[in-house]
Amino acid sequence: MARIVGGITTSHIPAIGAAISKGLQNTAYWKPFFDGYAPVRRWLDAVEPDVAVVIYNDHGLSFFLDQIPTFAVGAATQYPNEDSGWGLETLPPVRGDLELSWHIIESLVADEFDITICQEMKVDHGFIVPMMTMWPDAKEWPITAVPVAVNTVQHPLPSAARCYKLGKAIGRAIESYPDDLSVVVFGTGGMSHQLQGERAGFINKPFDTMFMETLVENPEALTRLSNAELIREVGSEGIELIMWLAMRGAMTRGATLVHSHYHIPVSSTAAGVLVLENSAPALAGV
Amino acid sequence: MTWDAHDYDAVPGTYVFNGRRAAMGYPLNRMCMSFNHAENREAFRQDEAVYCEKYGLSPAQRDAVHTRDILRLVQLGGNIYYLAKLAGIFGLSVQDVGAQQRGITVDEFKAMLEQSGEPIHG
Numbered sequence: 001m002a003r004i005v006g007g008i009t010t011s012h013i014p015a016i017g018a019a020i021s022k023g024l025q026n027t028a029y030w031k032p033f034f035d036g037y038a039p040v041r042r043w044l045d046a047v048e049p050d051v052a053v054v055i056y057n058d059h060g061l062s063f064f065l066d067q068i069p070t071f072a073v074g075a076a077t078q079y080p081n082e083d084s085g086w087g088l089e090t091l092p093p094v095r096g097d098l099e100l101s102w103h104i105i106e107s108l109v110a111d112e113f114d115i116t117i118c119q120e121m122k123v124d125h126g127f128i129v130p131m132m133t134m135w136p137d138a139k140e141w142p143i144t145a146v147p148v149a150v151n152t153v154q155h156p157l158p159s160a161a162r163c164y165k166l167g168k169a170i171g172r173a174i175e176s177y178p179d180d181l182s183v184v185v186f187g188t189g190g191m192s193h194q195l196q197g198e199r200a201g202f203i204n205k206p207f208d209t210m211f212m213e214t215l216v217e218n219p220e221a222l223t224r225l226s227n228a229e230l231i232r233e234v235g236s237e238g239i240e241l242i243m244w245l246a247m248r249g250a251m252t253r254g255a256t257l258v259h260s261h262y263h264i265p266v267s268s269t270a271a272g273v274l275v276l277e278n279s280a281p282a283l284a285g286v
Numbered sequence: 287m288t289w290d291a292h293d294y295d296a297v298p299g300t301y302v303f304n305g306r307r308a309a310m311g312y313p314l315n316r317m318c319m320s321f322n323h324a325e326n327r328e329a330f331r332q333d334e335a336v337y338c339e340k341y342g343l344s345p346a347q348r349d350a351v352h353t354r355d356i357l358r359l360v361q362l363g364g365n366i367y368y369l370a371k372l373a374g375i376f377g378l379s380v381q382d383v384g385a386q387q388r389g390i391t392v393d394e395f396k397a398m399l400e401q402s403g404e405p406i407h408g
Contacts, residue, residue: 061322065316066316083322085318085370087374153367155305195366195370195380196360197301198298198357200385200388201402226293231300232294268384270402
């Protein structure tokens with residue numbers, strides 16, 4: 001049976017990808033941020049996942065505003081990265097896992113999640129920057145992937161509670177897959193940031209800190225936040241944190257914290273990363 | 287026509303990208319989507335006015351493009367992720383765009399971010 005070994009939530013700020021492409025990880029500006037990812041990479045090296053189920057949002061590469069699915073699941077043999085006008089390097093495509101994709105799709109629809117099915121899906125920085133951050137030196141991506149796109153662009157957006165339930169349904173889908181696969185679930189985006197309006201540059205460290213701690217211990221409490229409350233507390237773009245709840249929903253209730261790191265600022269954003277493991281940590285001292 | 291009121295309308299300095307803004311901004315955002323392709327970015331650079339005309343931007347949107355007024359473009363229905371594609375053509379970074387909308391210098395904006403251990407209100 002497939003098994004979810006753990007989950008990672010991470011910011012997907014485009015500037016992170018640009019810094020990796022330019023080899024800036026050890027500069028004064030970037031080192032405090034990238035230092036927070038060394039333990040994440042050690043954990044990944046130890047668990048060696050086969051597949052990443054990546055819950056992320058598209059910012060205008062695969063989807064335009066003509067047709068916006070609330071939830072979309074990829075069902076392709078590969079997911080290309082392309083120019084989306086943000087000045088980022090185009091990276092190699094990520095290989096898909098068709099059978100797992102269709103298993104998740106069937107399971108989600110049976111579970112009353114009326115998702116959009118995508119046999120072609122491009123992945124932008126929301127997906128690829130976390131992959132770069134996990135495997136910055138990889139010549140080719142060491143995992144296959146199932147992308148799950150959540151609409152965090154065109155309001156109305158799904159609620160935190162709905163995303164948490166989606167995560168639970170994704171968890172049930174993965175754990176019912178008959179093949180022996182080791183799966184890591186990603187939730188990307190956030191933390192607090194606002195890119196638009198006179199409130200641009202809004203960052204809320206106390207709320208982010210509370211969110212990270214509560215996500216591990218008592219995620220249900222966070223599902224009571226409305227999207228209006230989230231916009232107020234983490235900014236209009238920080239609402240991407242609803243995808244962190246989707247990752248948490250896919251984990252077991254008693255999942256343990258392996259690593260947590262928070263850094264302000266990256267570009268205009270508060271950057272956070274969390275690693276959760278579904279059983280006792282495989283590595284001491286990661 | 288009556289657009290629904292929302293509980294997020296009270297958040298200051300924030301233009302949540304809802305149906306009303308999506309409808310108003312559709313030609314502008316559609317133009318920005320075209321900038322995923324380098325040849326379209328080049329065509330825009332060659333003749334901005336013609337390019338804006340081709341996508342049917344309103345006079346106010348065309349004027350805000352011409353004056354590089356990102357805040358005005360947000361108010362006219364531009365989605366910030368799409369406007370980022372346009373801002374890139376203008377050589378404006380995310381921090382430049384933030385500072386411009388907030389009405390402060392980029393250095394002031396960067397200093398504000400560095401100091402944001404506490405929430406910045408307003």
